[in-house]
Amino acid sequence: MAEEERRLVTTAQHGDVESFNALVRLYEGRIYNLCYRMLGDAESAADATQEAFLSSFRNLRSFRGGSFRSWILRIATNTCYDILRARKRRPTTSLDQEIDHGEDAPPLQVADSSESPSDFALRRELAQAIEQGLSLLPEEQRIVLILSDIQGLPYDEIAEITSTNLGTVKSRLSRGRARLRDILKAGELLPARYRHESGNV
């Protein structure tokens, strides 16, 4: 797989768009989800994902080997930062509006046909609670949490993507987790089973 990916990168570097599109198909889910968790809405996430892939294609010659996944995730992360900075410069929408997904929230997939409606509703409530909690985190903690706990990347790759070192990654991760925990607890957003467990301890 890595060999195939390297071949696709090499041919794409020579201007072969189809090879690059094969890479896009490999990573678009991961990139879009990263952007969605960072930006909080589907439309901005789609724009950021497209922009990240375009930017990657245009700057593909600057890729000097190593992990293509890390390289493209870094571009996507920087694209998200750019959009967040632009939002701060033009604060036309409130934070409440941004985290109020409502009807704009992507539909949750029914993982199991045997799932009861109450379980589905609970799962949806849980997902919204976490998204809301994530949106309240500082950006540098949010990206580390997304990359580590949602995308499951190792510390060293997160350090490469965020252009930091391992110590910074560990520190941001622990603070981000603690802060998210506090947010979930304070807003009673932590699901009942977890609140119950916490209360029992």
Next chain:
Amino acid sequence: MNLLQNLQPNDQDLELLSAYIDDQLADGERDALEARLKREPELQLALDELRSTVSLLRELEPVPLPRSFTLDPAVVAPRRISPWFGWLRMGATVASLLLVLTFAADLAQLSFVQYTAPAAAPAPAAAPAPTSAPVATVAPGPPAPAAEPMLQTSALEEEPMNALGEVDASGAPAAESTAPAPLASAQDDAVARSGDSPLPEASALESAMESQLSTTEEMLNYATPVVGAKSPPEAFEDVSSEADAQPVATWLSPLRIVQISLAVLIVGLLVAMVVVRRRAL
């Protein structure tokens, strides 16, 4: 709850707990932390809460893609610019360099002329006397036809004469007969002065004219007869013909023609580059 909040672990402990969850601690650190967890229930509580939070994040389902993000080859394919573009760009660069060189040569020539001119002849502005003699030395060009300067000079003299007439009508009728004397040719002026010329009136008229036209003042001064000197209209024409001829010669110099040609060539090449690039899009 307040008690638990007061017993919250510090940042260092939180970092240890976080790394412990991810199995990122070294053996010694892990053993030490596990020993503390057994002794400190608040630390164990913090660990459980952090684990719950991490579990929630890991259970979060991926968001389905709204569409495909593959790129359209027609939009992002590399542009193929005609090889002509490179030649045009090189030509424009060379022409620009040549243009700069011609300007440099022009400047060098100018500075050489300025350096050598004072030694060859005094500048016209340095001529102090209003007589025609210094003017004649400044203007060594070919002698102008006599008729034309005279006509021009007489035409220029009409205005001062009108001014004289007005002054005379207001308060000095005695000067009426002598008024044309200083404004006529040098010979007429000499004749007028040899007779009973009313000099006080003439000088008054001269001062009135000074206040109206500076060029006329010069002409009046030139009208003073100097034996062997060039007549004032001739001198005036010499200066004007020199002033007219110099720009024409400068503008038609070969260097200027080369500069204009290069500028036109550069503009043409730039336009061609734009056309070639637009066709490539």
